[in-house]
Amino acid sequence: MSAGHAPTYRLRIEYAKQGRAAHLSHLEVIRALERIVRRATLPYAISEGFHPHIKLSFGPALGVGTASLSEFFDVILKEFIAPEEALARLQEATTPVLPILDCGYVSAREPSLSSAVTIFEYQVNVDGSVEISGEFPETLEVEQKDKIKQYDTYSTLPRGLSSAQGDHETIVLFTIRSSPQGTLRPDSLMNYLLGDDVDTYHLEFLRTATWVEDEDGVWHKPLSQMDR
Amino acid sequence: MAITNLRERIEPLLSSIERPSRYIGSEYGVRTWQDNLGADEFSIGLCYPGTYEVGQANQALQILYANLCIDETIAVERVYLPWLDMIDEMRAHDIPLFTLESYRPVDELDILGITMPNEMAATSILEVLDLAGIPLRANDRDESHPIVIGGGPCAFNPEPLAPFFDAIFIGEGESAITEIVAVVREAKREGITRDRWLEALSSIEGIYVPLLYDKSVDGPIFKRLERDFDAVSTPGRIVVPFVDVVHDRCSIEIVRGCNRGCRFCQAGMTYRPARERSADTVIRSALEGIEKTGYDEVSLTSLSSTDHSQIADIVRRLNIQLADRAVSVSLPSLRVDSFSIDLMNVLTSGAKRPALTLAPEAGRQRMRDIINKNVSEEQLLEAVRTAFESGYHRIKLYFMIGLPHETDEDVLGIAELVKKVSEVAHDAIDPRKRSAVKVALSVSSFVPKAHTPFQWEAQDSVEELERKQQLLKDALPRRGVQFSYHDARTSVVEGLIARGDRSLASVIEDAWRSGARFEAYREQFDHTNWERAFESSSFDPSVATASHELDETLPWSHISTGVSDEYLKAEAQRARDGLTTTDCTFADCTECGVCTDLDAKPDIKGERS
Numbered sequence: 001m002s003a004g005h006a007p008t009y010r011l012r013i014e015y016a017k018q019g020r021a022a023h024l025s026h027l028e029v030i031r032a033l034e035r036i037v038r039r040a041t042l043p044y045a046i047s048e049g050f051h052p053h054i055k056l057s058f059g060p061a062l063g064v065g066t067a068s069l070s071e072f073f074d075v076i077l078k079e080f081i082a083p084e085e086a087l088a089r090l091q092e093a094t095t096p097v098l099p100i101l102d103c104g105y106v107s108a109r110e111p112s113l114s115s116a117v118t119i120f121e122y123q124v125n126v127d128g129s130v131e132i133s134g135e136f137p138e139t140l141e142v143e144q145k146d147k148i149k150q151y152d153t154y155s156t157l158p159r160g161l162s163s164a165q166g167d168h169e170t171i172v173l174f175t176i177r178s179s180p181q182g183t184l185r186p187d188s189l190m191n192y193l194l195g196d197d198v199d200t201y202h203l204e205f206l207r208t209a210t211w212v213e214d215e216d217g218v219w220h221k222p223l224s225q226m227d228r
Numbered sequence: 229m230a231i232t233n234l235r236e237r238i239e240p241l242l243s244s245i246e247r248p249s250r251y252i253g254s255e256y257g258v259r260t261w262q263d264n265l266g267a268d269e270f271s272i273g274l275c276y277p278g279t280y281e282v283g284q285a286n287q288a289l290q291i292l293y294a295n296l297c298i299d300e301t302i303a304v305e306r307v308y309l310p311w312l313d314m315i316d317e318m319r320a321h322d323i324p325l326f327t328l329e330s331y332r333p334v335d336e337l338d339i340l341g342i343t344m345p346n347e348m349a350a351t352s353i354l355e356v357l358d359l360a361g362i363p364l365r366a367n368d369r370d371e372s373h374p375i376v377i378g379g380g381p382c383a384f385n386p387e388p389l390a391p392f393f394d395a396i397f398i399g400e401g402e403s404a405i406t407e408i409v410a411v412v413r414e415a416k417r418e419g420i421t422r423d424r425w426l427e428a429l430s431s432i433e434g435i436y437v438p439l440l441y442d443k444s445v446d447g448p449i450f451k452r453l454e455r456d457f458d459a460v461s462t463p464g465r466i467v468v469p470f471v472d473v474v475h476d477r478c479s480i481e482i483v484r485g486c487n488r489g490c491r492f493c494q495a496g497m498t499y500r501p502a503r504e505r506s507a508d509t510v511i512r513s514a515l516e517g518i519e520k521t522g523y524d525e526v527s528l529t530s531l532s533s534t535d536h537s538q539i540a541d542i543v544r545r546l547n548i549q550l551a552d553r554a555v556s557v558s559l560p561s562l563r564v565d566s567f568s569i570d571l572m573n574v575l576t577s578g579a580k581r582p583a584l585t586l587a588p589e590a591g592r593q594r595m596r597d598i599i600n601k602n603v604s605e606e607q608l609l610e611a612v613r614t615a616f617e618s619g620y621h622r623i624k625l626y627f628m629i630g631l632p633h634e635t636d637e638d639v640l641g642i643a644e645l646v647k648k649v650s651e652v653a654h655d656a657i658d659p660r661k662r663s664a665v666k667v668a669l670s671v672s673s674f675v676p677k678a679h680t681p682f683q684w685e686a687q688d689s690v691e692e693l694e695r696k697q698q699l700l701k702d703a704l705p706r707r708g709v710q711f712s713y714h715d716a717r718t719s720v721v722e723g724l725i726a727r728g729d730r731s732l733a734s735v736i737e738d739a740w741r742s743g744a745r746f747e748a749y750r751e752q753f754d755h756t757n758w759e760r761a762f763e764s765s766s767f768d769p770s771v772a773t774a775s776h777e778l779d780e781t782l783p784w785s786h787i788s789t790g791v792s793d794e795y796l797k798a799e800a801q802r803a804r805d806g807l808t809t810t811d812c813t814f815a816d817c818t819e820c821g822v823c824t825d826l827d828a829k830p831d832i833k834g835e836r837s
Contacts, residue, residue, distance in 0.1 A: 020252035021470075023242050028249055028470045035256070035468060035522030050580040052554040053524075065243045093522070095256040202240045 008045050009077040011086060012113075012223050014070060014102040021097035022067035022205075030058060032098060033073055039093035042086060043079035059113040059210065059222070060120075060178065063187070068207035070101070072113055072222045104223050117222055118178045119158070119211035122186045125204040126170040132163040132193055144188045156184050177213070231269075234323060235331045241317045249471050250280040251310065253328035257467040257521070259297045259304060260329065270413045272296060272339040273327050273374070275307035277352040278748060283308045284467065285475040287529065288380060289343055292405050294464030302409060305329045305337065306467075309356055312746070318359065325360040334360035339412055340374040341405075342393075344382035347675075347725035348718065348753070350389060350736050351744040353378075357392065364737065366394045366439055371422050375412055375429070383436075384451075384498050385678035385784040388728035388736060390438035394426055398787055399434045399451030400484070400499075402460050407432050436787070448788040455828050457484050457503035463517040475527065477558070478517040482510050482542070483530035487830060488811045489818065490589070491600045491803050492628065494677035495531055497796075498789045500822040501830040502813050507538040511545050518555055526550075527558045534563040534571060535813070537834035543571050564588055564603045566614040573618050581619045583668075586611065587626035591641030598633055598803045602811075605645065609652050616656035621664040623653065629696045630674040630688035630719075632803065639696045642671070643703035650708060668710040671700065673719035677726050678784040679791065681799035686775040687723040690716045717755040718747070724772050729783035732772075735765045790828070792821030 017029060024032070034054055037044055046052045055076040062068050083104050090100040110116065140151040161174040172193070176184050186205055191198050211219040242248035274292055276283025283289065289306075296304040305327035310318065318324070325334045334340060340362070342353055354364055362376065363369050369376075378389065379397035386396040397404060408429065415428040430437040434452030441449075454460050463480060485499040505513070514526045526546070533539065546557050557575050562568040564586050576582065588608050590596045596603060612623065627642050650667050657665055673693045676682045688696070693716035704711055724732060738761035746752040762769060776782060778797055795818075802809060812818050814836050823829050 020254045023248035023252050024470055025247075025249065028472070031472070032256075032468075032470055034524075038522035038524070039256075039519070041519070046552065046554045052579075054554060064248065095254065096260075097254045202243070 006078060008108070009080050010074055010106050010108050010110075011042070011077055011083075011103055012072055012074050012106045013090065013100060014072050014223055015094075015098055015100050017062060017066075017068045017071060017098060019067075019097045022065055025064045026058075026061035029062070029098070030056070032095075033058075036090060036094045036098070036100070037075055040086070040089040042075065042089065043077050043081060045076040045078040057112055057114065059117045060183070062207060063185070063205070066186070066205040066207060070207070070209050072117070072210070074106070074113060102223060106223070113222060116212045117210045118213055119175060119219055120178070120207055121175045121209040121211075122173070123206045123208050124172040124186065124190055125206070126172065126190075126194075127168070127202045127204075128170065128200070129165055129167055130170045130194065130197070130201070131165055132161070132170065132172055134161045134163065136161075140184070140192070142184065142188045142192045144182075144185055149182060149184075149188075151182070151184050155179070231330065231332050232336060233331050234326050234333065237321065237323050238326060238331055241314065241321065241323075245313045245317060246311060247471065250308070251314065251328070252470075253306070255467050255469050257465055258306075258329060259465070269303055270301065270409065270416075271303040271305060271332075271337045272341060272409060273305045273307045273334055273337045275309075275334075275340060275342045275356055276345070277309055277342060277349045277356050278345070278746070279311050280308040280469075280471055281473045282748075284469050284471070285473045286343060286345065287479055287481065288401070290466065290479075291464070292341070292401055293467065295402060295405055296409065297465050299406070299409075303330065305332070307334055307340070307356070309352055309359070309746075315355075315359065325356065335362055335373065337374040338416060339377060339409065341377050341379065343380040344378050344389065344396075345380055346748060347382060347722040348748040349382075350725050351740040351747055353389065353392065354737060354740040355745040358740075365391050367391070369394070369422065375422075375425060377408065377429075381495065381498070382725075384494065384787055384789065385726065385728070386436060386438070386787065387730045387783045388725050388732040390436075390730055391733045393438065395429050396436045396438070397434055397452070398436060398449055400453045402454050404432065404434055404452050408435070441786070443786055446786075448786050450788045450790065450826065451498070453499075453790075453826060453828060454484070454503075457831060458505050458509055458833075462505070462509070462513045463520065466517065466521050468521045468523070476523075477525035477527050478514070478521050478523040479527045479529050480510060480513045480517060481505070481530060482528045482533060482539075483536050485830075486531035486535065487813050487818075487820075488532060488535070488602065489600050489799070489809050489820075491598070491681040491799055492589075492631065492674055492677070494680050497679050497791050497820075499531070500789070500791060500820065501828055502535075503831040504536055504538070504833045506833045507542045507545070510538075510542050511549065514546055514557075515549060518550070518553070524554060525556045525558060527560060529560060531561060532563060533559050533561050534565075534568045535836060537832050537836045539571065541834075543574050547574060547577075558582075560585075562586060564611055565607045566610050569611050569614040569618065572615075581621070583622035583624055583666075584615050584620050585624045585626070588645065589626065589628050590631065590638065591627065591643070591645045592638050594806060595631060595634065595638045595641065597806045597808050599628075599631060600799075600803070600808050602808055605648070608645070609648060612649050612652045613656045616653045616665070621657060621661055622666040622668070623649065624668040624670060625649065627669065627671045628674045629671055629700065629713075630693050632674075632676075632682055632685040634696075636696075636699060639700050640703050642669075642700055643705075646709060647705060650705065665708065666710065667708060669704070669712070671697070671711070671713040673714050673716055675719055675723045675726055678782070679787075679789050679796070681796050681803060683727065683782065683796065684776040684778055684780075684800060687720065687773040689770065689773070690720055693719065715750065715753065717758075718750075718753050720769060720773060721747070721753075721755070721758055724769055727783070728772065731767075735761045735767045738764050788825065790822035790825040792819075792825070795820045 159175040378393040415425040485502040742757035744757040
């Protein structure tokens, strides 16, 4: 912190994207969250320059059509405000499809959410009974944006894949680890699993959790109890 | 009656279409439908015949939505026209047009209110009705269908669309909307026939029921207006969209109506008299609006915002109140003078200057006098000088061609004036930034509108408009000026609907059957749809765009804005004589008739100057 600058506080906020909000794009969610922060009248810091704006930062984007039980963003505050108070105000200011779940302060030195969060858990609901194999070759070849991409299975799907086949629906669970080389998209994985049949089903994508992986390979929540 | 919920049929479509967020509702500020379900439930849908992005920004619908939501026993629903890809999917899956709040079929509503925002929305209104499964013509509807009510700017000449509406509301709807709901609700509770519902509706001031109205017996339908505009509550409930809509900001209407009397301007005649909200009301509403919505911009809207008698005070006070919040204030519809530029400078101090937009409308003084645009060349150039000296480097100028009594010299005069603006801009700007100067020129084609002094004038043909566009294009400097103009064919269709009579309804229907819809979107307009319609209906557009005799009975003569015929005729004559008329909020009464006819008066909070 350079001299002459007032101290700032980095508040991390956990929210969900649910119901009809699944259809929002990342940009639409960003805009909605900024407005929630404004309505909550948190003591947000303003950037300097020609276009003053609130300082917000977000985790890796969630695709259009994907809901999530747990997402995070950071906002820089110019005054400290008790997390319970901030949470109450944010909950008052939001809309039911983007509920605010939790918030707490994190250190300014911590890496950004967009680089720190690398583990993503998904649940996909398929509206039909399909048998899905959890067996994969060592290297996964999937089509992503009209290109064939290769992923190391063990590293990309650290917990493998499990599924539950019902009479009329199938639930598929998997965890994806992203790397600087690229991130396997959950819809690409489903295309791989279902093959040509994919268009005959309606798929519902849900991100159930996100994790930060430390140097020892241990997974942590982006916001821990200690942060509050 | 149980309410149909189409959710399970709509949701699967959302993953395969463009921008699905247009169809999800659930925004901050909406009232959810579960709140008001009950045996006695009454439902009204407010529809904009265009996509969500345009419709959600419509201020009139926002006001009506907010007013209706106050009554918790009414289900208030919003309806927009889905985009082409979604319409195709819906037709393929046999899904009717639905409301955003409860995903119920529009056909199950008690009332469907459709705004008539501009002439080019006519075919989209038919698309709305058809997609909803509601018979296009009021004649063919029965007690199972909603009462379809129109309103908005194009209601002032209701005839071309009259057969498609059960009722059309003329004027300002704030207090009328609750009366309309109460009357229809009571009539429906009594269980009487559709004819009787319409009869009950026709008793409301400002309501026109085409099926029941008899010109030879019934008197004129006077528009409704809010006499004490300052007392009309604002901002009320505001829906904050997820989608990046047009004008995605908090809008506070600071003046309603404008008495400047530009002779081509329909709004300037139909929304008289000018009524201001006081500075205190504006400040309070703007701050409340910002806090309620979380928007980062508040816009002070009106037909001529810088005419507000307390505008300098408003701007100064808002600037102080909103400092440190990263909220900007915008002022659309600037008057062409340096006072407006000084105001803009207060609003944008320290920030990047936006593009400056000014509307001199005509190139030569002679023509500006004919249209009564009381702006001199000196005022315009002074405004440009002030702006470019204070950091602006982009300017957009609005002009019209095809105006009454226009000569080629007048058209070329636009190019002359643009050259002068460009020179002044280059001289005034910081010499190091001279290369950044951008002058954009937007030229629309004049369309004569009902209830204006030019309502009797002929409209230029497509060929003539295109010739003038080319003439102007050739006379403009080759560099540094960006030129855009309106499609002449679109302007002619706009003119037909603007002054059409009831016989035009079948032409509009034919054009829609040929495929016309979304015609307010430039790339969607296809003139061949209209050519086919002219042919099948044996309709001659050149007759419809010709001039009218002063003593002719015009198709909209049964609708009154309060402005007298004598005044409009006198103004038409003054235009011919090149005489200007003052604005009564700055000088003496011009006897337009609105105050006597409607028992109203201009409400100016301070001194206008």
